[in-house]
Amino acid sequence: MAGVRALMASRWVASAFLSASGRLRPLPSPRAALHGSAPRAGPRVAVVLSGCGVYDGTEIHEASAVLVHLSRGGAEVQLFAPDVPQLHVIDHTKGQPAESETRNVLRESARIARGKITDLAQLRAADHAAVIFPGGFGAAKNLLCCIAPVLAAKVLRGVEVTVGHEQEEGGRWPYAGTAEAVKALGAKHCVKDVTEAHVDRGNKVVTTPAFMCEAALHHIYDGVGAMVRGVLELARK
Template identity: 80%
Template sequence: MLASRAPALCTALRRAAPGGLASFHSSSRRCRAARVAVVLSGCGVYDGTEIHEASAVLVHLSRGGAEVQMYAPDVPQMHVIDHSKGQPAEAESRNVLVESARIARGKITSLAKLTTADHDAVIFPGGFGAAKNFLCCISPVLAAKVLSGAEVTVGHEEEEGGKWPYAGTAGAIKELGAKHCVKEVTEAHVDTKNKVVTTPAFMCETALHHIFDGIGAMVKNVLKLTGK
């Protein structure tokens, strides 16, 4: 069993490997891995994190070789939804961190302990929990709210017969002074200036694999921005 600070381990490998780091391929890959924080907001689309989005993010990060740490705020949920009925469960109260631990399989830390020095990137999966438990907006709007002039996408700007039921969100993004960029569900938009990557995901009514592909494009671009 080995425990070490990554920079020290990389230095030791460089000194010890006769043929360079290539002879320690698996270890060197871990040393260069992007460190990504995934911030959850509960468990379930209507009162927490959208579970399919979170799973897709984690799959694509794993495939990209990233080191992942999950976080969630240790606060009460705004409310609890009975997902079988789509209605509030008035008598129930749940904790965002405890509910998020369902998705994280228990490996999760309070959001209060997240520091930028420990991570190269942070990803916020969607779901109404991002609106209800963080801010009054959907996940990409977080960037629009905190970064002046940010460029983000939530897909299309018209409902188009119900295909884009939350298209009105694009207007909210513009009202915040950000730029909305029209993208298809399989695409991601990269704001190179602010280093923000967004994708429509479940803003679109479509087959699940299209949403999965769009999240893959987002994760790929996030990892590219880290330079690792």
């Protein structure tokens, strides 16, 4: 994603984009709004999906939470996904690969988008104030080389991100070791709870732990809401 400055959330990535004039150009597609027919005055936000399902695509609860909070925040949303085969398909009842199955990332993502989705190849930074990548292992397998905050650390040296806590704490933070990967890439890791988000205003980066924490779903939802509010605040400036 050359030339793109990213807003990364722990299982999310959010990037702010402005045109050279500081104005947001109209979206090329009439399907820009996710739901509802009334025009919105809020920022245009792209959401990039990576399939449908936590183990081989987008984590559905995270995607749903971000879309709800964007809707509540008055954003105009357009959904994207790459038109490519999934790396593999996981049987979610067993947590194991389904060797005989193949799926397409765009078609699987359309399940979450209720059919209103565009090929990622058509995403143009100048058309949006921000872009958010919900998490799930599909973000690593089908889109990125690693989970979102580590990618931010690699792209933006010195960026501040959070993946939550730095110790497992009896299994509450099973992926706490990710914080060390963030630090190893020269980024600053900021300890945050699951309901919180960290805003790096200098780099326009917003992060939240989400499912990096073993927490009740409503706490994940609240953390995503904090992240989305941070993204929209930056997008409106």
